[in-house]
Amino acid sequence: QSVLTQPPSASGTPGQRVTISCSGSSSNIGSNYVYWYQQVPGTAPKLLIYRNNQRPSGVPDRFSGSKSGTSASLAISGLRSEDEADFYCAVWDDSLSGFWVFGGGTKLTVL
């Protein structure tokens, strides 16, 4: 069981807006930046959002991130078939001597 809680699945039809949540605690999301990664099965994860809501160069503005208190969300607007993938949140946790923690992942299906 991960320190960060994500729904195991999400779905939407092309053109829809989908949101994926990530719930943590004061020692992780409440204190540090949240990151989002997209992973197509069989490939390495790809950075999608950094510093809660910043997009790396090349990531479409259809992807957006937000954070409030000890929760964060990833929103995907104008859903496209190529968005079908697994999505993971990640954050540094300040407990113990500090460590990175990932959410359990959300499998996005484009219907």
Place this chain on the structure above:
Amino acid sequence: QVHLQQSGPGLVKPSQTLSLTCAISGDSVSSDRAAWDWIRQSPSSGLEWLGRTYYRSRWYNDYAVSVKSRITINPDTSKNHFSLQLNSVTPEDTAVYYCAREGDDGYGFDYWGQGTLVTVSS
């Protein structure tokens, strides 16, 4: 452009040592603007951070508590790569292992290696 190329065996016997290397191009393992991490992924544990090495006037290492007694991550400045050693492996260590660059100042894991499936089996 940063590129990370992993190498190492895909099969390790129980109780032996898992060893992987991550060769860096387009950046330096000695950069004071990055850390160099190992992350693994398995169906049972999902994505799991294992540890990192980084240089800030001297070398530092951070390790996950779950593997702290068994793990060593070493930089090699002459070859511009870093390595992972995980001792006393069991079948529970079977996973896809990734190396990744952790950008300084909140940039996250911005570059990843291609991944290496390591199976622990006799």
